[in-house]
Amino acid sequence: MSETKIQTMEEFAAASGISRPTVSKYFNDPGSVRDSTRQRIEKALLLFDFRPNIFAINQNRRSTKNIGIIVPYLADPFFAEMARMIERQCIDAGYWPILFSSHGQRQSEINALETLRSLKPAGALIAPLGRASDLELIRKFADDVPTVTFDSNQEIGEVFVGSNNSQSIGLIVEYLCRTGEPPCFFETAPVNPNAIRRRKAYVEAMERLGQTPEIIHAGEQSWDFEQTGLNEGKRVIAERKLPSNTVLCSNDRIAIGFLAAAYQMGLRVGRGPGCAMRIAGHDDHPWSRFTCPPLTTVSQDYSAIVETSVEKLFEIMNSGVRKPKREETLFDGKLVLRESA
Template identity: 65%
Template sequence: MEEFAEASGISRPTVSKYFHDPASVRATTRSKIEAALEKYDYQPNIFAINQNRKLTKTIGILVPFLADPFFAEIVRNIEQSCIKAGFWPIVFSAHGSQSAENNALATLRSLRPAGALLAPLGRGSDLDAVRHFAEEVPTVVFDSNVNVGEAFVGSNNFQSVDLMVDYLCRSGEPPCFFEMPPVNPNANKRREAYIQSMERLGHEPKVVQVAGSGWEFEQIGLEGGMHLISERALPSDTVLCSNDRLAVGLIAAACQKGLRIGHAPGCALRIAGHDDHPWSRFTCPPLTTVSQDYTSITERSVEILFDLIRGEKPKGDRPEILFDGKLILRASA
C-alpha cells in the first residue's frame, strides 16, 4: 500500500481509508484512487488488512458437508446476504469429519472474522473446540442445534414431522419411520416427533433403523432399503424417511426391486421425506416432503449475526428461533 501511495501521489492514510470504506473519501479523491488502481493494477491483500483492523469484514461459514445440495443452497443464500452487506464470506466444510471441523475452526479463528455462522456436525463435533471458538468470535448456530453461540436458528421439526405424519395417516396406511444412526440433533428430534405424532393419532410407532455411518445418506438408504425389501421387513407400505437424501436411496432400492412407488392404484409403496432437498422434485416419482424455510432461516441467522457484530446481543438467554415447515405433495406419496 505504501508503494501504491507513492506511485499514485495519494497519501497512504487516504488510500487506507478508501479500502475501509470507499464512500468515506471525497468523490474527486475516490475517482483519482480508482484511476490509479486501474493504471497500476493494484490489489490489496485483504488478509493483511484484516490484521490491522479492530473489526474485519470477514464472515466465516462452516457446514458439515458442502456436497449436500441442502447446505449448498443455504450457503448460497448466506453468501449473497453477506456480500450485499459489504462483508467477505469464507466457506468451510467439515466433510463429515471432526478433525476437519476443528481445523476449519482454527483456520477461521486465525483470520480474525467479524463473526461466524456455524452448522456443526452435531454428534460428531468436538463440542469443547466449537464452544471455545464461539467464546472468541460472535457466533450464530443454524441447522444443528448444539448448545454454543449466541443464538440458534433452524426448523421446527416437531411441527413439520407432525404435519407429514398427519397427512400420511389421513391418506393411507400409517407410516413407519426409516432412519439411519443419527449424525446430528435433527435426526433425533424427527424420530421423537414421529413417535409423538403417531401416538397422538392412536397408532403404534414403527421405527426402522438401517445400518450405516457418515454422510453418504443416499447409499445408506439404497443398501438398507434393498435389504428390507428383500426380507419383506418393512412394517408398513407407507414409509416416512428421516430426510430426503435417505428417501432418494430408498426410492432407488424400490425401483431396482421392481416396486411401483406412489399413491395411485397398483402402487406397492408410498415414500415421503423431509427437507424439500433441491433434488427432491426430480426423483422418479417426485418426492412428497416437508420443506424447510431456507429463506427465513438464512435471513434471520444473518440478521442476528450482524446485530452481534454491532454489539447488540439478542434478548433472552440464547434464543432458539424455529421456522415451521410446509407440506409439499408430490407423486411419491
C-alpha cells in the same frame, strides 16, 4: 487503462493526489470520506485498478472482515446451496466469506475451526456435524468469535437458526395418515439433533392422531445417506419387516436410497392404484424432484434460514455484547406434494 504498476497504497495515494491515510479510510468505508474526495479516488481507481494488500490489511485491522462458514458436508447440494447463499449475502455486506466443509468427519471440522481461528474472523456461521462434533471446541470457539449456528441445533453459541422439525414432521404425518396407511418412520443412526427431533416429532404426531408409531432404525452413522437408505431399505423389504406400506424417511437423501431399494425389489411406489407402497422424505432436497417417482416431502425454508442466520450474525457482531439468553429461530416447513406419497 494505463499499465503503471501501482503496488502499494502509498503509490496509489500519490497518483490520486490524496493522502494515504485518507485513501485508507476510503477503503475501509467509502462513505466516510467527502463526496469530492471519493470521486477523485474512484477516478484514480479506474486508471490503476489498485487493490490494497489483503494481508497487510488484516494484520493491522483490529477486527478483520472475514466471516467463516462451516458446513458439515459440502458434497450435499443442500449445504452447497446454503453456502452459496450465505457467501453472496456476506459479500454484499462488504465481508469476506471463507468456506469450509467438515466432509462429514470430526477431524475435518476440528481442522476447519482451527484454521478459521487463525484467520481471526469477525464472525462465523457454523452448521455443526452433530454427533461427531467436538462440541466443547465449538463452544470455546463461539465464546471468542461471534457465532451463529444453523441447521443442526447443538446448544452452542448465542443464536441458532433452523427448521421447526416438530411442525414440519407433524404436517407430513398428518397428510400421510389422512390419505392412506399411517406411516412408519425410517431412519439411519442419527448424525445430528435434527434426526432425533424428527423421530420425536413423528412419535408425537402419530400419538396425537391416535396411531401407533413404528420406527425402523437401520444402518450405521454415516453421511452416505443414499447408500444406507438403499442397503437397509432392501434388507427391510426383503425381510418383510415393514410395519406399514407407507414409509416416512428422516430426510430426502435417505428417501432417495429407499426409493431405489423399492425399485430394485420390484415394488411400485406412489399413491395411485397398483402401487405397493408410499415413500416420503423431508427437506425438499434439490434432487427430490428428479426421483422416480418424484418425492413427496416437506420443504425447509432454505433462504429464510440463510437470511436470518446472516442477519443475526451481523447483529451480534455489531452489538458487541453477548446476548443474555440463547436465541432460537425456527422456520416452518411446507408440504411438497409429488407422486411418491
